[in-house]
Amino acid sequence: MEGFLLEYGNLLLRWLHVIAAIAWIGESIYFVMLDLSLHPPRNEHGKKLGVFGEMWAVHGGGFYHNQKYLTNPAELPDDLHWAFWKAYSTWLSGFALFALMYLSKPTFYLVNPASPWAWATGMSGTQASIVAVAFLVVGYIAYSRMCRLISPTMNRDGLLSLAVGVMMVFVAWLSIQIFPGRAAFLITGALMATCMSANVFFWIIPGQRRMVKALKAGQTPDPLDGKLGKQRSVHNTYFTLPVVFLMLSNHYSFTYTGEYAWIIMSLFIFAGAVIRQYFVLRHTGRNDLRFPAAGIILLAVIGWLAAPSGTPAQAGGEQAAVTLEQVQGIVTARCTECHSAKPTYAGFSAAPAGVMLDTADEVLLHAQQIKTVVANQYMPLANLTQMSDEERAVIAAWSGQ
Numbered sequence: 001m002e003g004f005l006l007e008y009g010n011l012l013l014r015w016l017h018v019i020a021a022i023a024w025i026g027e028s029i030y031f032v033m034l035d036l037s038l039h040p041p042r043n044e045h046g047k048k049l050g051v052f053g054e055m056w057a058v059h060g061g062g063f064y065h066n067q068k069y070l071t072n073p074a075e076l077p078d079d080l081h082w083a084f085w086k087a088y089s090t091w092l093s094g095f096a097l098f099a100l101m102y103l104s105k106p107t108f109y110l111v112n113p114a115s116p117w118a119w120a121t122g123m124s125g126t127q128a129s130i131v132a133v134a135f136l137v138v139g140y141i142a143y144s145r146m147c148r149l150i151s152p153t154m155n156r157d158g159l160l161s162l163a164v165g166v167m168m169v170f171v172a173w174l175s176i177q178i179f180p181g182r183a184a185f186l187i188t189g190a191l192m193a194t195c196m197s198a199n200v201f202f203w204i205i206p207g208q209r210r211m212v213k214a215l216k217a218g219q220t221p222d223p224l225d226g227k228l229g230k231q232r233s234v235h236n237t238y239f240t241l242p243v244v245f246l247m248l249s250n251h252y253s254f255t256y257t258g259e260y261a262w263i264i265m266s267l268f269i270f271a272g273a274v275i276r277q278y279f280v281l282r283h284t285g286r287n288d289l290r291f292p293a294a295g296i297i298l299l300a301v302i303g304w305l306a307a308p309s310g311t312p313a314q315a316g317g318e319q320a321a322v323t324l325e326q327v328q329g330i331v332t333a334r335c336t337e338c339h340s341a342k343p344t345y346a347g348f349s350a351a352p353a354g355v356m357l358d359t360a361d362e363v364l365l366h367a368q369q370i371k372t373v374v375a376n377q378y379m380p381l382a383n384l385t386q387m388s389d390e391e392r393a394v395i396a397a398w399s400g401q
């Protein structure tokens, strides 16, 4: 029953998280588009009011006329629409999901038996959970410090972007050393998402509050508040695509199990950023195809790096062909404790990832997946059922039929 409740809670939180993220990212993409599509006001009235730019749109059977004022609108109504709850609820639901899945089973998901560092392989579940949460906190502090040191008044933002890129490569590499691949991708994504939400919480919203307060008091707002909010908001724009990728990567073990996992992760982050850049520029009327081209090249390199290398099947060519019975014997010994209609492994109430391997037909149905996850050592999870190298060699030599 407890296992079931965890599963159901997982589904509900995931639902909430995805909806909140769609709302947040949708709004953020919309505002980037709006900001970059503004034209100077066409009529005298707008100019007189001090409108900085405006955009006309048609949507849902009506016409919309957006006008942007910089920091000095003539009047500021009380019912201003603020955008922050979507960001906060995305982070909160995401962290709750992370706690439910990873922090509740840290020995399965957060301890990396293959880490090159002895302290990491020797961590207890609790220690691994603390390290994972610290990764997010320290990561955000380091990022924020960097912003303040390198470009305190938005004066060296090019250099800052470069530094953030280098930091993400380092984070990708570091996370892969400490955590198992799947968790490493997720935690790197969670760190970027934490930076995004924290940017809203600590920078963008407080700055806007100070600006509104100054306006209400009849003073001129400090332009630095606007600038620093903008700086963080620009980072958020380029983080969105990579973050969504890193969250989805969880379902694709080929991304995070190979020896190039951290390079693949870094390349995906850059691919996401350059693809976003294309759309950002498009809003300003520029159609610079070099950006999507660069994105496609990066994705092709990733495909090349992640593709399975020749299996040792050929090496065992002289031996008798592996039979389905042999494979099923191994699967029953090493996999069905979890991958069954009725799992017996403690903590599993349903077949993980929906993969059931009770019958020969089911094994055949999942043949390719089984070969992949056994070859790249992703399964059995943390090798909890102690699969031997000989057994892996048999699965590798199996034709899958």
Ligand code: HEC
Binding pocket: 182, 250, 251, 252, 253, 254, 331, 334, 335, 336, 337, 338, 339, 345, 352, 353, 355, 366, 369, 370, 373, 374, 379, 380, 381, 384, 385, 387
């Ligand atoms: C201790 C429990 C456990 C054992 C033992 C185990 N698995 Fe899994 N397996 C999991 C969990 C949990 C997931 C879901 C992880 C995820 O969502 O990526 C999973 C996911 C999978 C997937 C889907 C992967 C994907 O890319 O989405 C396959 C295929 C799989 N396992 C095959 C196997 C095979 C083959 C074995 C035996 C050699 C095995 N597993 C042993 C727990 C286990």
